[in-house]
Amino acid sequence: MTTTFPPPCVILNHPQMAENIGAVARVMANFGLEDLRLVKPRDGWPQERAWPSASGATWPLDNAKVFDTLAEAIADLKLVFATTARPRETRLPVVTPREAAAQLSDEVGQGHAVGLLFGGERAGLETDDIAMCQAIISIPIAERFRSLNLAQAVSITAYEWKLTVDDRPWVKFEQNVEPPADQSSLLGLYAQLEEQLEEAGFYHPPEKKPSMVRNLRAPLARARLTEQEVRTFRGVVTALSRGRGRVLAKLAAQKAAKADK
Numbered sequence: 001m002t003t004t005f006p007p008p009c010v011i012l013n014h015p016q017m018a019e020n021i022g023a024v025a026r027v028m029a030n031f032g033l034e035d036l037r038l039v040k041p042r043d044g045w046p047q048e049r050a051w052p053s054a055s056g057a058t059w060p061l062d063n064a065k066v067f068d069t070l071a072e073a074i075a076d077l078k079l080v081f082a083t084t085a086r087p088r089e090t091r092l093p094v095v096t097p098r099e100a101a102a103q104l105s106d107e108v109g110q111g112h113a114v115g116l117l118f119g120g121e122r123a124g125l126e127t128d129d130i131a132m133c134q135a136i137i138s139i140p141i142a143e144r145f146r147s148l149n150l151a152q153a154v155s156i157t158a159y160e161w162k163l164t165v166d167d168r169p170w171v172k173f174e175q176n177v178e179p180p181a182d183q184s185s186l187l188g189l190y191a192q193l194e195e196q197l198e199e200a201g202f203y204h205p206p207e208k209k210p211s212m213v214r215n216l217r218a219p220l221a222r223a224r225l226t227e228q229e230v231r232t233f234r235g236v237v238t239a240l241s242r243g244r245g246r247v248l249a250k251l252a253a254q255k256a257a258k259a260d261k
Helices: 018-032 099-108 150-169 183-199 206-222 227-260
Strands: 009-014 034-039 063-069 080-085 113-120 135-137
Touching: 009 135, 009 150, 009 227, 018 150, 080 099, 080 150, 099 150, 099 227, 113 150, 135 150, 135 227, 183 227
Parallel strands: 009 034, 009 113, 034 063, 080 113, 080 135
Antiparallel strands: none
8 A cells, every 4th residue: 555645844944024924835735735834933923914925825824833943843854955045164965956856755755754944035044054954955046146035946846846746656665774863863962962072172263163063063964864873973972971071080089189198
């Protein structure tokens, strides 16, 4: 029996205009996407002006989920693509919407929850937002005019997704391979590692810490770690931190003993 799975969710990070959110919902409905997630909309939620802009495609708006942080919005996802015209300093794979759609289709076929991330209308995605993702979608457009509005960007990626659905069914493949870890697990690993590096004085000079953190997260994001691998890495970090603690305690004891003499 063929088992179907939910298509990618659409995450709008700090969207500004209700009309644009409604236009995104309309595009989502056009191409079979339903799960709309909003991270701190500028004017709160719900916003009445969004529904007329959806032109009848009300279900993504009616069921939209609102989050305070991007980390919460993507916590249950196995794979997240950041859609941006400016990859910035983050060292993640950069793919076209078509390449991304193929990868998303493969993930969905294995029963994994996936998402497409879009930034706010004014500034798009920040570097730290992109660093939470596994890859970047860059839409190839003319150099003379590289401005796309939010709904246009969603429509292009959603259209490419729909082509993969029409081309072949979503089939659950029986595999013995452990799925990738949720984003919440990865963010927990990042936080633990970064905290220990802070205590060890790794971030030097201090003003370079943000870029150093992004450069640490990028290879871990690309690796698509499983839950077991995340647990293993966290165990390694814990062991190293405890070992350092024992060494520091021993040195302190030796210093105290010398002082008593």
